[in-house]
Amino acid sequence: MQDVEPSAPSSVRTIDIINRRLNKRYRAEKRFKRLGLAAILSSLLFLGLLFTSIVSQGYSAFVQTYILLDIHFSRDAFDVSNLAGADYNGLIRKSLQSLFPEVRDRQEKRMLNGLVSSGAPFQIQKMVMSDTSMIGSTRSVWVPADDDVDMLMKGRIDRSAPEAERRLKDVQLGWIDGLRGDLRLKKKFNRIFFTSGDSREPELAGILGATMGSMYTLIVTLLLSFPVGVASAIYLEEFAPRNKWVDLIEVNINNLAAVPSIVFGLLGLAVFLNFFGLPRSAPLVGGLVLTLMTLPTIIIASRVSIQSVPPSIREAALGVGASKMQTVFHHVMPLAIPGMLTGTIIGMARALGESAPLLMIGMVAFIVDPPGGILEPATVLPVQIYLWADSPERAFVERTSAAIIVLLAFLMVMNAAAVFLRSRFERRW
Template sequence: MTDLITPSAQLKSRKLAEKRFQWYGRGAIFASLAFLVVMVGSILYKGSGAFTTTDVAIVVDLGPEAVDPANPQDARFEKIVKDALKARFPDANKRAERRKLYGLVSNDAGFALERFVLANPDAIGTQAKVWFRASDDLDILLKGTVDRTVDESERRLSDQEIGWIDTLVADGDVKRGFNWSFFTNGDSREPELAGILSALTGSALTLLVCFLFSFPVAIMAAIYLEEFAPKNRFSDIIEVNINNLAAVPSIVFGLLGLSMLLNTFGMPRSSPLVGGLVLSLMTLPTIIIAARASLRAVPPSIREAALGMGASPVQATFHHVAPLALPGIMTGTIVGMAQALGETAPLLMIGMVAFIVDVPQSILEPATALPVQIFLWADAPERAFLEKTSAAIIVLLLFLITMNLLAIVLRRRFEKRF
């Protein structure tokens, strides 16, 4: 005789299964949040040091023999800095020791002294205490990245260099401050001088071109396909292809831009114009799909009421349907722009991976973008570029979070519920 399962036992088993499923979902959420916290925490920990900088004070001789008061710009400023370092640490006698001594300050020290003299002509003829940007090795030592306890042969800084640095710290000739140059300088071969201004400007120009091209084209295409296009095989093929294009890898669009825009039409290589056009091709399907979904969400009664009052189909669409769908359209557009901001592969294919120091002034000048700048710094051999890479990722994440929050705010602010 078979045992019968009572209804209460079945109910109890079903409730236990539901609770297990709920805990599976909670566990998945907790695991995702844990991975996110570890990833973001690691980036913040590694990149926080890039937002601070180290400066070293050196007393330089700006007497008449070193700087001509009539023509101060003709002075050998780099030699003045080196002479000041030798006077500060006379125990550096050998050539190799002097080379290490000169490496305490950035290679930009000569230009920094020139800027100081031209900005302070009263200092000519005196011995002035000038603050110079410290080298990346000195900077990472003071940040605790270098382990002093390991053998001298296993670290970049020798015991003698560490002794010089400790002397400067003890004499109060070393100071730390916020690294404003990270936001005001372009790229550089020297980690302590490298900044993201040129990459930020290139990203802004590229996104501007992307928005000006993709937004009107995508909105007009979405309105036509959703409101006016006849429902036949041809429109079905277009809709399927738009959905397929949204899933195409981004590097394919980069290859398209390389073959068509650069090789066929001869557009300027590495320019925001080409980069923006390539990214607009990539974001078009995303914006079209989002815009069509927003138009479809408007109740049919709105269209019917407008048409019943004598409005033409165009008037009903642009005067009543499109304004109600605008919050969703703007949300989809911002999400598409955020996607374009984080793309790297298409820009690599069209040459925006070049080493760009100067800030681009137009969409036709060579430029790079922030994701590409991160890619370049991540491949650099200097250890200090690891901080720069993480700091640039932090800035990029902040922009992406801001754009997504803006999309949420716009949707909630202007969305109308029916």
């Protein structure tokens, strides 16, 4: 029957052919939907993997091990006219000594003192300087523990490894267990991480400096790129004549959006540092470079949002006698602003995560004091992450991840703001 089918077309009904094709088309659609879903799910999976790996490595950096020491601020240790000159390290050594009086050997004493962070004396110094009345008394103070102790408490050092392969020796483990038994060793919220600048000691390192640097850099970027970007977009959309020069400018703007960011860094080095003589490592220069980088993004987004304002609005405004300028600023701009802001926020988020162009202008640097202005040397969050990721100390691994968590949180807030603005204010025609 089927063999003769081609010679007898009248026996096949058109509706069957259509039905067969229809099934095929349905199947194709289903297949496409499944593929799409699979694509989304796999990207979600990778995102999930990224988050779990970063969070599982980094969450522990938000707590830090502290040691409770009873420090006796004896009167003869201080000269009131020269508080900075007192031997604060000695105070800490003495108090450790009183906890473990059996330690006599010089080498062992060194190891005992090694349990406390090298930042502890400066903490004590600050305490005394802010309140001299404690001289003569004994106070219990929580001081940060050394990063090796911290890693042990967080289970990132294997106790069962042979002694020679551990950074903490058997006697030190004994002291740590003793301190723990006396409730003198405790994990507390890591305030230092949020309130101090960079440090070579993981237990003293914080992201305040980098966050301030990022903030100053972004302020400069925003102040420059938003007005310039919006003004260019308005001019190109509303005022510029249609000719080949404008076309050329348009093509170049689109090209600029795709230029690798390191190129902007080189440009910044050549123009801002070498030609204008602006200071190295300053957020001002960083902001200028990032402005160049974000400008195309803002211009393109702003133009799209101006284009989406229907011509009827302009015509109506012109029709009641508004000038071109009034039309643009009173009627088109208010409707286009949400889209412009969205583009700006996305550009800013990109600028926040950028480190390559800053390498060239000296912002990849070790800077301890948080910057106080746009001319003081500073670094930014992604650079801080890069610098920590390259540090040999193991405790920096978790700090790196923690800094990434903070950076991701900022990015999420910014992107959420963009989405919110879009859904709240954007009008559709």
